[in-house]
Amino acid sequence: MQYPLARDILRSFSGRGIPAIPIQRYMDVFGRSHQRFSFQKNSPSVILAVKHGNFVYPGAPVCQDFGNAHFYYTSFALNCPFDCEYCYLQGMYSCAHIVLFVNLEDYFAEIRRLLSEHPVYLCISYDTDLLALEKMTGFLSGYTKFAAKQPQLTTELRTKSASYLSADSAQTANLLSPEVRSRIIHAYTLSPDLVIAKFEHHTPALSARLKAIRSAALEGYPVRLCFDPLIYIPDFEQVYSDFLDTVRTGLDGVPIKDASVGVFRIADSYLKQMRKSRPDSALLQFPFENTAHVCHYGPRSHEMIQFVLRKLDGWLSPNQIFTMNLQEVSP
Numbered sequence: 001m002q003y004p005l006a007r008d009i010l011r012s013f014s015g016r017g018i019p020a021i022p023i024q025r026y027m028d029v030f031g032r033s034h035q036r037f038s039f040q041k042n043s044p045s046v047i048l049a050v051k052h053g054n055f056v057y058p059g060a061p062v063c064q065d066f067g068n069a070h071f072y073y074t075s076f077a078l079n080c081p082f083d084c085e086y087c088y089l090q091g092m093y094s095c096a097h098i099v100l101f102v103n104l105e106d107y108f109a110e111i112r113r114l115l116s117e118h119p120v121y122l123c124i125s126y127d128t129d130l131l132a133l134e135k136m137t138g139f140l141s142g143y144t145k146f147a148a149k150q151p152q153l154t155t156e157l158r159t160k161s162a163s164y165l166s167a168d169s170a171q172t173a174n175l176l177s178p179e180v181r182s183r184i185i186h187a188y189t190l191s192p193d194l195v196i197a198k199f200e201h202h203t204p205a206l207s208a209r210l211k212a213i214r215s216a217a218l219e220g221y222p223v224r225l226c227f228d229p230l231i232y233i234p235d236f237e238q239v240y241s242d243f244l245d246t247v248r249t250g251l252d253g254v255p256i257k258d259a260s261v262g263v264f265r266i267a268d269s270y271l272k273q274m275r276k277s278r279p280d281s282a283l284l285q286f287p288f289e290n291t292a293h294v295c296h297y298g299p300r301s302h303e304m305i306q307f308v309l310r311k312l313d314g315w316l317s318p319n320q321i322f323t324m325n326l327q328e329v330s331p
């Protein structure tokens with residue numbers, strides 16, 4: 001088979017008795033209209049596909065660049081094994097099946113081309129959760145091998161999993177040299193357990209994520225804490241105060257590279273689709289304000305962010321904390 005990654009994934013599936021169905025084009029399945037995203041989420045299929053066209057995109061202005069001049073993102077996969085009620089993917093796609101692009105070499109060629117021009121800061125886990133998928137896909141093992149040979153490449157690996165790029169997934173010791181690890185930022189999105197239980201379905205508990213953070217830091221990976229999205233819930237201040245105390249205590253002595261803080265906000269076109277898909281979601285049915293087609297909590301957004309910043313004060317220094325662009329939520 002032309003693509004070793006596809007061969008390995010198919011072999012692992014067939015070993016577990018999971019049948020493969022050949023299709024012509026992934027969009028014949030993924031792009032069909034009138035699909036039921038929330039229904040498919042209960043038991044998503046996996047679609048192996050070859051990507052064409054663009055492989056790497058400039059970072060969107062709404063995404064935090066963390067001070068990096070050459071900020072890009074890429075999508076090796078579409079959709080995620082988790083099921084967060086606020087996830088924008090359910091507004092973006094009509095299909096919840098997970099697409100895995102297997103032509104990694106084409107991605108690598110494009111990243112190499114960019115690296116020939118300047119250093120690259122690349123976010124690779126935006127439209128999915130690659131760490132959560134790693135046992136099934138082995139993507140990160142392949143990507144790390146490539147990244148290890150690109151000293152000008154810094155990677156952000158965002159996750160809600162209780163995992164990290166462990167020594168187990170590396171092929172050679174060199175892959176996990178301190179220099180390579182220092183260029184693979186593990187960015188953990190953290191929420192209070194109450195928010196996890198209500199809205200971040202199938203994701204690990206806070207304690208498990210904190211444990212993974214400790215391990216990742218111990219292994220020499222830079223760790224980023226993402227307090228984004230903050231969700232407005234009854235007793236917001238009490239719940240988030242307890243949560244931030246737990247995080248701080250749980251990560252006592254752990255070196256933290258930086259943190260991001262932002263509230264839930266979403267394009268109005270996505271929200272419309274998400275509300276249709278989850279008519280009973282209190283989170284999505286909130287009477288949001290709409291500014292330039294972005295739905296948000298209005299002035300409350302600023303208060304929520306300020307509250308979290310006050311809680312982080314004395315633990316993380318101001319130059320370690322990146323807040324979302326508040327103009328997005330200024331009516």
Ligand code: SF4
Pocket residue numbers: 080081082083084086087088089126127128129159160
């Ligand atoms: S972990 Fe991220 S990508 Fe996955 S469902 Fe939740 S919000 Fe979406």
